Amino acid sequence: MDDLRAFLRAVGAAPNPGATAxxxxxxxxxxxxxxxxxxxxxxxxxxxxxxxxxxxxFVSNMRPAPWMKxxxxxxxxPYVEGMRQFxxxxxxGYFPFTDCNDSNPYCxxxxxxxxxxxxxxxxxxxxxxxxxxxxxxxxxxxAAVVSRGEDHPELDMLPGxxxxxxxxxxxxxxxxxxxxxxxxxxxxDVELHDALRFAIDLLSEGxxxxxxxxxxxxxxxxxxxxxxxxxxxxxxxxxxxxxQYRLETARFVADCVAALRAAGLDVTxxxxxxxxxxAGPIWLNLPVWFHRRREPGICDAVVRRAKELLAVxxxxxxx
Numbered sequence: 474m475d476d477l478r479a480f481l482r483a484v485g486a487a488p489n490p491g492a493t494a495x496x497x498x499x500x501x502x503x504x505x506x507x508x509x510x511x512x513x514x515x516x517x518x519x520x521x522x523x524x525x526x527x528x529x530x531f532v533s534n535m536r537p538a539p540w541m542k543x544x545x546x547x548x549x550x551p552y553v554e555g556m557r558q559f560x561x562x563x564x565x566g567y568f569p570f571t572d573c574n575d576s577n578p579y580c581x582x583x584x585x586x587x588x589x590x591x592x593x594x595x596x597x598x599x600x601x602x603x604x605x606x607x608x609x610x611x612x613x614x615x616a617a618v619v620s621r622g623e624d625h626p627e628l629d630m631l632p633g634x635x636x637x638x639x640x641x642x643x644x645x646x647x648x649x650x651x652x653x654x655x656x657x658x659x660x661x662d663v664e665l666h667d668a669l670r671f672a673i674d675l676l677s678e679g680x681x682x683x684x685x686x687x688x689x690x691x692x693x694x695x696x697x698x699x700x701x702x703x704x705x706x707x708x709x710x711x712x713x714x715x716x717q718y719r720l721e722t723a724r725f726v727a728d729c730v731a732a733l734r735a736a737g738l739d740v741t742x743x744x745x746x747x748x749x750x751x752a753g754p755i756w757l758n759l760p761v762w763f764h765r766r767r768e769p770g771i772c773d774a775v776v777r778r779a780k781e782l783l784a785v786x787x788x789x790x791x792x
Contacts, residue, residue, distance in 0.1 A: 477515070477518050477519065480611050480614075480615055481519075481522075483615040483618060483619055484524045484614060484615055484618045485524075485525070485618070486522045486523060486524050486525075487522070488518065488519035488522055489519050489520045489521055489522055489545065490519075490520060491516065491517045491518045491519055491520055492516045492517055492520040492545075492546055493517075494517070496520075496546060497513055497516060497517065497546070500546050500549070500550065503550065504550065504553050506553070506566050506568055506583045507566070507583055507584075508568065508581075508583060509581065509583060509588055509589045509606075509607075511589065511606055511607050511608060512568065512570075512581050512583075512589075512607055515607060516546060519543075520545045520546055521542070521543050521544050521545030521546070521548070522542075522543050523540075523541075523542050523543075524540065524541045524542070524543070524614065524618065524628070525540050540573065540574070540628065541571055541572070541573050541614065541628040541629070542571065542572040542573075543570055543571055544569070544570050544571065544572055544578075548572075549568065549569060549570060552569040552578060553567070553568070553569065556569065556594070561594065562661065562663050562664040562667065564584065564660065564664045565582040565583075565584050565587045565592070565667075566582055566583030566584035566588075567580040567581075567582065567583075567592070567594060568580055568581040568582075568583055569594065573628060573629035575629055576596045577593065577594065577595045577596060577629065578593075578594055579591055579592070579593050579594075579603065579610065580592050580593075580594050581606075581607055585652075586649050586652040586653060586656065587602075587649065587653075587671065589605070589606040589607070590602065590603075590604065590605060590606065590649075591603050591604040591605075591606065591607060591609070591610045592671075593631075593633070599666075599667065599670065599694050600667050600670075601633065602633070602635050602670070602671045602674045602675070603631065603633030603634065603635065604633055604634055605634060605646075609634060610631075613626075613631050613633070614628060614631070617631065635674035635675070638705045639705075640678075640705065640706075640707075641677070642675060642676065642677035646675040646676075646677075647675065647676060647677050647679070647680065649675050650671070650672040650673075650674075650675030650676040650680065650683075651672070651676070651680070651683075653668045653669075653671055653672040653675070654668075654669075654672050654683065656668065657669070666690065666692045666694065666695050669687055669690055669692070669695045670694060670695055670698050672687070673687060673695070673698045673699050673702050674698070674702075676702075678706045678707065678708050678711070681703070681706060681708055681710050681711050681714070682710070684699050684702050684703055684706075684711075685699070685703065685710075685711075685714040687699040688700065688703075688714070688718050689763065689764040690764060691761060691762075691763075691764040691765070693758065693760060693761060696760065696763075700715060700718065703715050721763075721766070722746060722760060722763055723746075725759065725760075725762075725763055725766045726743065726746050726748075726759045726760070728772055729748065729757075729759050729762070729772055729775045730743055730748055730759075731772075732772035732773070732775065732776055733748060733750070733757075733775070733776055733779055736776045736779075736780075738750055738776070738779055738780070738783075739751040739752070741754075746758070746759055746760050747759060750779055750782075750783060752783075752787075753782070753783060753786050755779070755782050755783060755786060757775070757778075757779055757782075759775065762774070762775055
């Protein structure tokens with residue numbers, strides 16, 4: 474949303490005095506973040522604001538007003554420091570700028586190749602790519618407030634632009650997705666899988682083979698998102714890849730279950746590709762080994778891990 478005044482009218486909010494250039498520069502110096510121009514312009518116009526919906530003529534009296542605080546710089550600072558303290562990856566340069574009283578801020582990315590894009594960082598789940606830039610985020614917030622009383626998203630759970638069933642992708646999105654795949658070397662485990670999931674969201678049907686490859690990263694979240702993206706594609710290549718993936722997964726799970734039983738372990742149930750072991754009970758999530766299925770002795774490795782888990786469980790019950 475390029476017109477801040479129109480946004481403020483839509484959400485029924487009053488602006489704060491804007492941050493000065495000196496304040497923005499000091500923030501960048503202290504945090505090491507280089508704020509994208511759009512973000513700097515927004516904070517230069519209003520240094521945070523509160524969206525409670527009460528001032529909007531669109532809010533229904535039948536529903537509670539939406540609530541979101543766009544944080545002033547003074548409150549963004551401890552959020553940045555806290556995220557670093559608790560190990561939330563900063564490779565993308567997260568600028569956490571919202572509070573919905575849930576410790577799950579929306580963040581503008583300050584570093585390439587995701588610079589300008591908005592992600593949703595959860596304290597108990599993986600990060601989700603949401604919007605192309607701050608303007609699109611503000612558009613979504615305004616739309617959610619305006620549609621209050623009808624079918625509408627909550628401000629703390631906006632669906633975003635990168636849903637798996639959205640068919641089109643822009644050249645810029647594809648370029649960013651491919652760049653994410655190129656910069657994976659040197660990333661930590663969490664950063665790596667975040668980058669892969671972001672790439673899946675950004676790639677088009679023209680990159681179907683790249684998405685297929687991401688079914689086998691060893692990370693269940695990445696595999697789930699790759700499968701969902703492939704299901705939304707119309708190409709025969711995507712359908713064939715999914716069919717092959719399901720067949721090979723089922724075959725691998727069956728081989729692992731047979732190896733567990735041959736080793737004398739009691740597999741009492743197999744559900745959702747997870748095996749339930751007695752006495753535990755312990756559920757083994759077998760697809761986490763799927764990407765290693767061609768390694769000699771991989772089923773033996775699964776058996777060893779199962780025995781380790783059962784031993785730990787038994788030791789814990791004795792104590």
